[in-house]
Amino acid sequence: MDKFKKHTLVIGRKADAIDNLSIENYLMKRCEPYEIILFLWQSHHTVVIGCHQNPYKECNLPLMEKDQVQLVRRKSGGGAVYHDLGNLNFSFITHLDQADVQRNYQLVIKALKAFGIDSTLSGRNDLTVSGSKFSGNAFLEEYGVHCHHGTLLIESSLELLSKYLTPSKLKIESKGIDSVRSRVVNLSTLSEKCTVSEVKHQLIETFKSAFDGVFHEEGTILPECYEAYKFHYNQWSWQIGSIPQFNIEFESRLSWGSIMVQLEVQKGIVENCHLSTDALNDENFQQLGEAFIGKRYQKEAIYQCIHQWISEETIRRDLIEMIII
Numbered sequence: 244m245d246k247f248k249k250h251t252l253v254i255g256r257k258a259d260a261i262d263n264l265s266i267e268n269y270l271m272k273r274c275e276p277y278e279i280i281l282f283l284w285q286s287h288h289t290v291v292i293g294c295h296q297n298p299y300k301e302c303n304l305p306l307m308e309k310d311q312v313q314l315v316r317r318k319s320g321g322g323a324v325y326h327d328l329g330n331l332n333f334s335f336i337t338h339l340d341q342a343d344v345q346r347n348y349q350l351v352i353k354a355l356k357a358f359g360i361d362s363t364l365s366g367r368n369d370l371t372v373s374g375s376k377f378s379g380n381a382f383l384e385e386y387g388v389h390c391h392h393g394t395l396l397i398e399s400s401l402e403l404l405s406k407y408l409t410p411s412k413l414k415i416e417s418k419g420i421d422s423v424r425s426r427v428v429n430l431s432t433l434s435e436k437c438t439v440s441e442v443k444h445q446l447i448e449t450f451k452s453a454f455d456g457v458f459h460e461e462g463t464i465l466p467e468c469y470e471a472y473k474f475h476y477n478q479w480s481w482q483i484g485s486i487p488q489f490n491i492e493f494e495s496r497l498s499w500g501s502i503m504v505q506l507e508v509q510k511g512i513v514e515n516c517h518l519s520t521d522a523l524n525d526e527n528f529q530q531l532g533e534a535f536i537g538k539r540y541q542k543e544a545i546y547q548c549i550h551q552w553i554s555e556e557t558i559r560r561d562l563i564e565m566i567i568i
Contacts, residue, residue: 246277246454246455246456247277247278247279247337247341247454247455247456248275248277248278248456248457249275249277249278249279249456249457249458249459250278250279250280250281250450250451250453250454250456250457250458250459251278251279251280251281251458251459251460251461252280252281252283252447252450252451252458252459252460252461253266253270253280253281253282253283253460253461253464254282254283254284254460254461255282255283255284255285256463256464258285258286258287258328259286259287259313260286260289260291260313260315260326261313261315261473261476261477262466262469262473263282263284263285263286263332264291264315264317264318264472264476265469265470265472265473265475265476266282266284266464266468266469266472267282267284267334267336267390267392268318268385268469268472269464269468269469269472270282270334270336271336271383271385271386271388271390272385272386272388274336274337274338274386274388276338276341277338277341277456278337278338279335279336279337279341279454280334280335280336280337281333281334281335281336281446281447281450282333282334282336283331283332283333283334283443283446283447284332284334285326285328285330285331285332285439286313286326286327286330286332287326287327287328288310288311288312288313288326288327289312289313289314289315289325289326289327290302290307290312290313290314290315290323290324290325290326290407290408291315291316291317291323291324291325291326292314292315292316292317292322292323293316293317293319293320293321293322293323293381294316294317294318294319294320294485295320295487296316296322296323297486297487297489298314298316298323298483298486299410299486299489299491300410300489301322301323301408301410302314302323302407302408302410303406303407303408303409303410304567304568305567306406306407307407310407312407314482315476315482316476316481316482316485317381317383318383318385319381319382319383319390319392320381320382321368321379321380321381322379323408324379324394324408325399325403325404325407325408326394327399327400327403328439329396329397329398329399329400329429329431329439330394330395330396330397330399330439331394331395331397331439331442331443331446332392332393332394332395333351333392333393333395333446334390334391334392335347335350335390335391335392336388336389336390336391337388337389338387338388338389339384339387339388339389342389342391344382344391347391348364348370348380350446350449350450350453351370351378351393351395351446352364352370353449354442354445354446354448354449355430355442355445357445357449358430358433358434358436358437358441358442358445359433359434360372360430360433360434360437362377362378368380368381368382368393370393372428372430372433374426375426375427375428376396376426376427376428377395377396377397377427377428377429377430378393378394378395378396379393379394380392380393380394381393395430395442396427396428396429396430397429397430397431397437397438397439397442398429398431398438398439399429401427401429404427430442479511479539479541480511483511483539483540483541484510484511484512485510485511486508486510486511488507488508488509488510489507489508490505490506490507490508491505491506491508492504492505492506493505493506493565493566493567495561495565497561497565498557498561499522499523499524499555499557499558499561500520500521500522500523500524501520501521501522502518502519502520502522502528502562502565503517503518503519503520504516504517504518504532504535504565504566505517505518506535506540508540511539511540511541512537512538512539512540513535513536513537513538513539513540513545514536515536516532516533516535516536517532518531518532518535522558524555524558526552526553526554526555526558527552527553528552530552531548531549531552531553534548534551534552535548540568541568542568545566545568546563549562549563549566
């Protein structure tokens with residue numbers, strides 16, 4: 244194993260993805276040369292997407308909104324993942340010249356052997372057992388520091404994972420990176436001893452014994468240390484405004500006629516709109532389509548246009564139900 248002067252353990256105290264990703268950024272910023280940090284954390288009821296992904300293609304956003312599931316865009320690439328308290332996340336943080344992804348994988352694989360689980364690395368960034376995935380991984384470089392983070396499905400709700408990561412049936416074309424759908428498995432089904440707390444304990448013990456040098460367990464990281472990073476994750480310009488260009492189409496046959504709305508969206512802004520309908524109602528459909536152009540592709544802006552230009556309540560309601568944001 245590599246010679247590190249210091250190996251540091253940090254345990255996340257909040258089950259919030261934005262807090263934890265912000266802490267991760269803070270740890271990258273303050274990581275010392277010849278230090279390796281293991282950050283273990285959890286998030287409640289969250290879908291986390293890669294930096295190049297389009298959430299409208301990756302997630303069931305209407306269901307997530309209904310169930311109050313948080314959507315968070317991380318800085319690393321890779322696919323969409325679902326977090327709940329049956330999932331454990333790990334982050335290995337080192338300076339670039341000491342980064343070793345294979346070493347990190349082997350630490351996780353070794354920790355799971357304590358439960359009689361023989362896992363393997365599949366493809367570039369998945370850990371699997373008998374072909375079923377339990378860990379997706381992604382990578383980030385900033386400040387001359389490397390971060391390798393991943394998920395561990397231990398006791399997660401695979402039913403909810405499937406629901407939230409199955410997109411709505413929309414006609415959408417996007418330049419974003421699509422997730423690769425895989426068969427998944429909870430580690431708890433492979434060993435009854437495999438609980439979140441036990442896996443966390445085993446990862447800590449494996450990490451502590453893997454390196455020479457001083458072992459240090461960090462105390463609670465105060466919010467003021469990472470507050471500036473939270474601001475980034477909460478920005479509309481990051482969550483939605485950074486979506487790659489995409490086209491989306493809504494079409495429906497309703498009691499008052501058929502309608503099709505085609506939108507071209509660039510960096511979260513509607514750049515073009517084509518609206519066609521055979522409705523006989525005296526409504527301002529043409530003006531509505533023109534009003535969409537230049538607006539943010541977000542519920543408040545689009546629905547405000549509908550309320551402004553459509554007077555009949557039934558048509559308003561149908562359009563709002565049809566245009567899913």
